[in-house]
Amino acid sequence: MQYNHERMNKKPFLSIKEIMAALAVPILAIFTAFLVASVIIFLSGSNPLSAYSAMLAGAFGDLDSLIETLNKTSPLLIAGLGAALAFRGGLFNIGIEGQIMMGSIGAVLVGSTIKAPAVISLPLTLSAGVLGGAIWATIPGFLKARFEAHEVITTIMANYIAARVITWSLGAEGPLRKATGVVPETNSLQVNARLPLLIADSRLHAGLLIAIILVVVIYILLFRTALGFEIRSVGMNLSAARYAGMKVERNIVLTMAISGGLAGLAGAIQVMGLPPYNYSAGFNTGYGFDSIAVAVLGATTPIGVAFSSLLFGFMSAGARLMQLRAKVPIEIISILQGLILMFVAANQIIRGIYHIQTKGKQETVNLGHGWAGGKE
Amino acid sequence: MDATFFVGLITLAVLKSAPLVFGALCGLLGERSGVINIGIEGMMLLGAFFAFLASALFNQWTGGALSPEISLIVGLVCAMVGSMLVAALHAVLSIHYKIDQVISGTVINLLAVGITNYVANVYFDNTHLSGVGVFPIIKIPFLSEIPILGPILFSYQPMIYLMFLLVAFLQYAVFHTPWGLRMRSVGEHPRAADTNGINVNRTRYLNVILGGALAGMGGAIMVLENVARFQKLMTAGRGFIALAALIFGGWTPIGALSAALLFGFSEALGVRLQFGDLNHLYILISMVGIALTGIGLFWIIRKFTSRKKSAHSNRSIIIMTLIGSFILIGANLIVFPDIRIPIEFLGILPYVITILVLAGFVRRAKGPAAVGKPYEKQ
Numbered sequence: 041m042q043y044n045h046e047r048m049n050k051k052p053f054l055s056i057k058e059i060m061a062a063l064a065v066p067i068l069a070i071f072t073a074f075l076v077a078s079v080i081i082f083l084s085g086s087n088p089l090s091a092y093s094a095m096l097a098g099a100f101g102d103l104d105s106l107i108e109t110l111n112k113t114s115p116l117l118i119a120g121l122g123a124a125l126a127f128r129g130g131l132f133n134i135g136i137e138g139q140i141m142m143g144s145i146g147a148v149l150v151g152s153t154i155k156a157p158a159v160i161s162l163p164l165t166l167s168a169g170v171l172g173g174a175i176w177a178t179i180p181g182f183l184k185a186r187f188e189a190h191e192v193i194t195t196i197m198a199n200y201i202a203a204r205v206i207t208w209s210l211g212a213e214g215p216l217r218k219a220t221g222v223v224p225e226t227n228s229l230q231v232n233a234r235l236p237l238l239i240a241d242s243r244l245h246a247g248l249l250i251a252i253i254l255v256v257v258i259y260i261l262l263f264r265t266a267l268g269f270e271i272r273s274v275g276m277n278l279s280a281a282r283y284a285g286m287k288v289e290r291n292i293v294l295t296m297a298i299s300g301g302l303a304g305l306a307g308a309i310q311v312m313g314l315p316p317y318n319y320s321a322g323f324n325t326g327y328g329f330d331s332i333a334v335a336v337l338g339a340t341t342p343i344g345v346a347f348s349s350l351l352f353g354f355m356s357a358g359a360r361l362m363q364l365r366a367k368v369p370i371e372i373i374s375i376l377q378g379l380i381l382m383f384v385a386a387n388q389i390i391r392g393i394y395h396i397q398t399k400g401k402q403e404t405v406n407l408g409h410g411w412a413g414g415k416e
Numbered sequence: 417m418d419a420t421f422f423v424g425l426i427t428l429a430v431l432k433s434a435p436l437v438f439g440a441l442c443g444l445l446g447e448r449s450g451v452i453n454i455g456i457e458g459m460m461l462l463g464a465f466f467a468f469l470a471s472a473l474f475n476q477w478t479g480g481a482l483s484p485e486i487s488l489i490v491g492l493v494c495a496m497v498g499s500m501l502v503a504a505l506h507a508v509l510s511i512h513y514k515i516d517q518v519i520s521g522t523v524i525n526l527l528a529v530g531i532t533n534y535v536a537n538v539y540f541d542n543t544h545l546s547g548v549g550v551f552p553i554i555k556i557p558f559l560s561e562i563p564i565l566g567p568i569l570f571s572y573q574p575m576i577y578l579m580f581l582l583v584a585f586l587q588y589a590v591f592h593t594p595w596g597l598r599m600r601s602v603g604e605h606p607r608a609a610d611t612n613g614i615n616v617n618r619t620r621y622l623n624v625i626l627g628g629a630l631a632g633m634g635g636a637i638m639v640l641e642n643v644a645r646f647q648k649l650m651t652a653g654r655g656f657i658a659l660a661a662l663i664f665g666g667w668t669p670i671g672a673l674s675a676a677l678l679f680g681f682s683e684a685l686g687v688r689l690q691f692g693d694l695n696h697l698y699i700l701i702s703m704v705g706i707a708l709t710g711i712g713l714f715w716i717i718r719k720f721t722s723r724k725k726s727a728h729s730n731r732s733i734i735i736m737t738l739i740g741s742f743i744l745i746g747a748n749l750i751v752f753p754d755i756r757i758p759i760e761f762l763g764i765l766p767y768v769i770t771i772l773v774l775a776g777f778v779r780r781a782k783g784p785a786a787v788g789k790p791y792e793k794q
Contacts, residue, residue: 084538132518180771189774190663192454192518196656197767204767208760329526336519369537371530378526385523386513407518408452408788 066337069383069390070351077376081368091366098361099354105361107244111314113353114247115140115306115327120334120345121258122173122302127340128262129295130275132407135180135195136303137328138202139173143304144311145206146172148216148226148319151233151312158232165233166250166308173304174297176202181296185289191296192407199328210321218318225320235313245313252346254302259342261298271295303328326374330356333381352377423567425681425688430576431642432687433680435460435651437579438634439658440665440672441586442503445627448590448667449620450603450786454521455506456631457655458528462502463495463635465532468547468646470494471639475548487548488640492575495636496629502528503628507621514790529649536648547644551575573641575633582630586669599623603784606791616791634658653767660770667783675773679766686762697752705744712737 078088099109119136126133133139150168154161180194209216210224218227235245262268273281274291282288306327311319334352338344355377359370383390390396439456446453453459471491475484502524509520539545551573560570590596598619601609606616634654639646657679664678665671685703689696715733 080534084534134522183771183775187775189771193656193660193774194771196653197660197770200653200767201764204760204764208758211758211760213758332522333526369534371533371537373530374526375530375534378523378530381519381526382509382523385515385519386509388513407516 064396065387065390066339066348066384068394068396069387070337070380072383072390072393073376073379076379077372080375081366081372084368086366086368091362091368091372094365095355095358095362097358099358101361103242105357107239107242109350109353109357110248111243111245111353112357113349114251114313115310116331116334116352117251117346117349118247118254118309119303119306119327119331120338120349121254121342122299122306123332123335124338124340124342124345125258125262125271125302126295126299127335127407128275129271129291129299130278130407131181131184131292131295131299132192133177133195133296133299133303134192134332135177135198135300135328136331137325138195138199139176139300139303140307140310140327141202141206142176143169143173143307144319144323145209145216145307146170146304147233147308147311148229151229152227152318153230154233155230156232158236161230161233162235165229165312166305169304169308169312170301171304173307174301177296177300177303178293181293181300184296185292206319207321210319216319223320225316226318229312229317233312234317235309243314245309247309247313250305250309254305255342255346258302262342267294303331306331329374330377333377336381337384419564423564425684426568427571428684428688429677429681430572431680432683433676434576434579434637434641435634435654436658436661436676436679437583437673438630438637439655440662440676441582441669442627442631442634443659443662444586444590444667444669444672445599445623445630447662447787448603448784449599449623450606450784450789450791451507451510451620451624452517452521452788453503453506453624453627454518454659455502455524455528455655456521456634456658457651457653458521458525459499459502459628459631460635460638460655460658461528461532461649461651463499463632464639464650465535465635465646466498466632467491467495467636467639469535469545471548472545476545484548485551488551491548491640492633492636495632497632499632499635500625500628503625503631504621506628507624511617511620511624511790514792517788517790525655532646533648536646540646547639547646550641550644575637575641578633579637583669583673590669600784603786606786606789607794610791610793616793620791631655657766657770660774663783664773678773679769682765682769686759686765689757689762690759695752695754696757697755698747700757701752702744702747705740705742705747708736708740709744710740712740 074092078092081088081091098105100106119140122139123133123136147165147169151161151165154164156164176198177195180189180191180198183189183194184191207224208214210226211217214224216226218225235247238244238246238248260268262272270281270286270291271294273284273286274288274295278288281291310323310327311317330352331349334348335345337348337351338346355373359373362368362372363370439460442456442459443453468491470493471487474490475487478487506520506524509515509523510517553571553573554577556570560566562570590599598609598614601612602614602616602619609619610616635651638650643650658676661675661679662672664675665673685699688694689699712733715736719733
């Protein structure tokens with residue numbers, strides 16, 4: 041996990057030249073990843089060019105597909121902000137997946153039962169989602185702060201536990217199972233608990249608006265508040281933060297709670313924004329791991345996350361048409377994402393291939409700290 | 417609960433813990449030399465994938481002329497080689513390019529899921545490639561006929577014996593050979609090791625890649641000695657549970673084996689209870705009783721045999737043992753209502769125990785000091 045250390049306390053706005061320099065490596069990394077994936081597509085007997093053009097058409101071809109791309113982007117953006125915030129605090133929240141699920145379940149629980157005008161039920165349903173994700177992330181956060189249990193393992197275990205509990209609750213004897221349902225799914229949300237549409241008679245819902253607002257909010261939180269400064273300090277150097285008198289343990293729990301709350305919100309938006317407005321088996325899977333790649337690709341800055349989530353939204357929206365037209369399985373997307381993550385993280389490879397010089401001092405956050413136990 | 421119940425449960429537990437043991441040994445080699453390996457999950461998944469693909473293709477290619485065991489061995493070797501290549505990628509990313517080891521492992525996991533799902537969709541689903549079966553159980557003559565102990569210790573498929581041998585070998589090699597000493601010194605204090613003429617990065621490359629072979633075996637055993645075919649995402653988090661077993665076992669092979677057996681036991685218990693012929697409440701409460709009594713007795717034995725001062729007071733030992741035995745006796749006196757615990761909750765058991773173990777035991781043991789830190793030569 042690398043980002044420019046000198047930028048930490050400086051002005052956030054860059055000159056055009058600096059932006060070009062900063063963008064060169066990620067763009068080339070994405071390009072290289074697509075290039076490598078095209079070899080795999082070619083080897084499995086399809087034409088990479090027609091696959092990628094189908095992907096483009098599926099994501100930007102007409103207004104409907106553009107809306108599909110944006111609808112895929114907003115949960116990724118929100119959950120990606122959650123992952124990025126955790127990274128900034130030196131935590132690897134790989135449990136976003138489970139926190140999204142719990143957020144969806146929280147939203148369904150509240151949104152399908154409460155009968156109230158939209159002014160009341162919308163915020164209530166959204167906060168139920170936030171709460172669901174936050175609780176599911178706070179437990180590993182607490183275990184890390186209090187018992188030094190590394191969050192990578194505990195949050196992954198929490199993912200599996202969430203998946204099993206939800207499978208049970210949607211199953212034949214589960215408490216959330218829709219009484220008349222043939223397939224495992226919950227009741228639909230009340231009409232007043234559904235997100236309003238941004239364009240009438242389309243599928244574009246207000247989740248996008250929430251996501252864009254959150255980019256600004258998280259930016260301010262991270263770079264303009266005392267709490268954000270503490271989160272980043274703990275992430276940069278835990279012992280220095282402790283020495284400076286910051287409450288490191290409290291910070292870890294809080295960072296996980298906010299990160300999980302964002303993931304939960306992403307899950308809530310998924311059930312509140314799109315028909316059939318309920319949670320069914322296998323819903324939402326994969327968003328959690330995508331959002332981690334989104335956060336790394338966006339260099340853990342809110343604006344970077346916005347752009348990288350758009351890229352990932354484009355890929356997952358376009359994948360369906362690609363599978364239909366070019367007969368390339370959707371799974372190529374996770375190969376692509378792995379490759380992008382690899383080339384962005386190991387940017388020396390990209391710099392080596394394209395002869396780009398390294399500038400500025402790179403400071404690293406060590407995500408493995410505390411792995412072997414014991415206070416640092 | 418009678419003897420056959422326990423024998424069945426324990427042999428199942430050994431089978432279920434085998435992938436975890438191999439995975440934990442992979443993690444051991446990496447972490448003892450200073451490299452965290454989050455990618456064990458992905459390496460195991462690829463190991464299972466290669467084991468199935470290679471054994472099935474080899475069997476198809478030879479037209480079944482050779483005995484199936486040869487195809488299975490080919491599958492095992494390919495799984496080891498394939499996982500070593502992936503481990504080499506992890507090594508290059510984290511040692512040469514010095515990217516964060518946790519990110520590097522995540523890359524491996526993403527790629528493993530993507531590649532196996534992709535090929536399973538493109539190839540397996542269309543061709544209906546079928547597996548070759550599994551390794552047969554080898555009963556060791558005479559020894560396997562000892563009542564109770566025979567079936568528990570001497571009646572397994574070959575890779576399980578291999579696993580026990582590997583644990584014993586590594587326990588010796590890590591702590592009593594020059595190779596082990598080099599590995600541990602590189603993991604504890606790379607600068608000092610470097611000063612003494614040990615090539616830090618070469619040691620790390622060697623051990624991470626060797627570990628890859630072990631993770632490949634862990635994946636392969638799931639196919640070659642259990643289900644005989646590849647299923648998407650079949651490792652289901654076992655790579656991570658293996659890491660927890662490594663930590664719980666205090667970064668030693670024997671410790672990792674014991675911890676993996678505990679996890680395997682909890683998984684086996686969940687599987688066994690699904691059969692439906694047992695009273696769930698009675699079994700679970702008795703298990704708690706047995707566990708507490710066991711821990712208490714273990715502490716008592718250690719108090720009398722170990723020269724070191726016991727970490728537990730006499731009172732806590734007695735209380736632990738008494739509570740355990742009361743629960744055990746009580747469980748056998750009360751008739752429990754026959755409440756069926758849903759399958760999903762029984763399946764949660766290993767995951768919950770993993771979290772509890774991490775929260776409760778990490779602080780007791782300390783891992784290699786330099787784990788997770790790339791080495792910069794000065």
